[in-house]
Amino acid sequence: MMSTGDTEPVGPDDLTLLARVGRLWEQLDPPPDDLVDGVLARIAAEDLEFDLLVLVESADALDGVRSATPADDDSGAWSLEYAGPDFNVYLRLSRIEDHTRLDGWVVPARRLTVRLSGEDGTLAHETSLDEFGRFEIADTPSGLARITFLDEELVDRPRMTPPFWI
Amino acid sequence: MSELPTESPSLWETAASHFDRWRAGENAALDDLVRLLSPMLWQVVRASGLDHTTAEDVVQTTWLTLVRSGESISESRAVAGWLCTTARREAWRVAKQSTRQRPVEDETIARRLPDEPAPEGQVVLDDDNARLWGCLSRLSERCQKLLRIVAAESRPDYTVIAASLGMPVGSIGPTRGRCLDKLRQELVQAGGR
Numbered sequence: 001m002m003s004t005g006d007t008e009p010v011g012p013d014d015l016t017l018l019a020r021v022g023r024l025w026e027q028l029d030p031p032p033d034d035l036v037d038g039v040l041a042r043i044a045a046e047d048l049e050f051d052l053l054v055l056v057e058s059a060d061a062l063d064g065v066r067s068a069t070p071a072d073d074d075s076g077a078w079s080l081e082y083a084g085p086d087f088n089v090y091l092r093l094s095r096i097e098d099h100t101r102l103d104g105w106v107v108p109a110r111r112l113t114v115r116l117s118g119e120d121g122t123l124a125h126e127t128s129l130d131e132f133g134r135f136e137i138a139d140t141p142s143g144l145a146r147i148t149f150l151d152e153e154l155v156d157r158p159r160m161t162p163p164f165w166i
Numbered sequence: 167m168s169e170l171p172t173e174s175p176s177l178w179e180t181a182a183s184h185f186d187r188w189r190a191g192e193n194a195a196l197d198d199l200v201r202l203l204s205p206m207l208w209q210v211v212r213a214s215g216l217d218h219t220t221a222e223d224v225v226q227t228t229w230l231t232l233v234r235s236g237e238s239i240s241e242s243r244a245v246a247g248w249l250c251t252t253a254r255r256e257a258w259r260v261a262k263q264s265t266r267q268r269p270v271e272d273e274t275i276a277r278r279l280p281d282e283p284a285p286e287g288q289v290v291l292d293d294d295n296a297r298l299w300g301c302l303s304r305l306s307e308r309c310q311k312l313l314r315i316v317a318a319e320s321r322p323d324y325t326v327i328a329a330s331l332g333m334p335v336g337s338i339g340p341t342r343g344r345c346l347d348k349l350r351q352e353l354v355q356a357g358g359r
Contacts, residue, residue, distance in 0.1 A: 014343070024298050025314055025318065027289060027295055028299070029208075032222065035222060039225060046230055046233055
């Protein structure tokens with residue numbers, strides 16, 4: 001039996017009912033526990049002043065040429081590939097005696113300034129990509145290094161490789 | 167007159183105060199805002215029919231949009247509504263271009279009535295919600311979908327909802343009313359209110 005009077009609306013009003021439907025779905029389909037952490041991590045990454053490129057491939061052309069403390073008579077070549085949000089970078093390092101040459105290639109080609117810096121952030125070399133997206137640094141310093149790619153119009157944020165050994 | 171369910175003004179006020187603090191330079195206030203509103207954005211995005219992984223991604227993108235262009239919000243009380251609209255638009259955009267889209271209706275949402283044993287990971291509904299769920303499931307698919315979408319946020323943007331459901335904007339209000347009437351009838355027949 002219904003106990004509602006003639007003039008009384010039957011059941012809850014629209015907003016009350018919608019609020020109940022909302023609470024039902026909150027119970028049926030709660031957000032994952034890590035939803036907030038995921039959002040905060042994405043925001044934290046956005047707050048970095050550069051985009052970090054990701055190492056996707058590394059290969060030694062000759063076994064044993066690369067070590068944490070390269071000997072003076074080391075020679076050989078190795079390559080590294082990094083991926084960014086909108087381009088990939090291929091690096092080839094060739095070592096002859098105590099000199100290391102760096103050849104780089106950005107795909108797809110674009111106008112970027114290339115900065116090679118040492119472990120402490122000091123600038124070692126600065127150059128630009130040519131029209132084919134290539135660059136070269138004839139003689140690099142030894143030790144840990146990283147490369148920063150800067151958009152010449154400074155529209156995009158700088159892209160930086162993680163540190164790698166030369 | 168108001169579109170707001172009863173608990174909403176405080177949510178909107180709290181959101182506005184977090185947003186003001188963040189814009190005044192207090193970084194931790196953004197974390198507070200994220201904790202406060204992400205559960206609502208989750209409902210908004212899931213109501214659009216995206217799977218779990220895509221929904222998480224859309225919620226994250228929505229917040230990044232706020233971080234990048236939040237200065238365009240002139241009235242801080244509008245921040246919760248702005249986020250809902252941004253989330254719904256992004257969800258709709260992603261759903262249109264993604265083959266990963268799976269309508270929520272096709273997913274089995276594990277649920278149990280209160281007197282049934284609940285295996286781990288399943289939702290146990292209390293009596294009221296179990297009755298409400300039973301009544302909702304007797305409505306048309308379009309009504310179920312529309313009511314979930316409208317219930318997910320407190321000031322729904324009918325233009326975006328209409329686009330995502332393929333309905334004329336002007337029919338959303340009346341359709342919502344008819345769906346709610348139908349739900350009320352089902353509740354009365356089920357002996358509840």
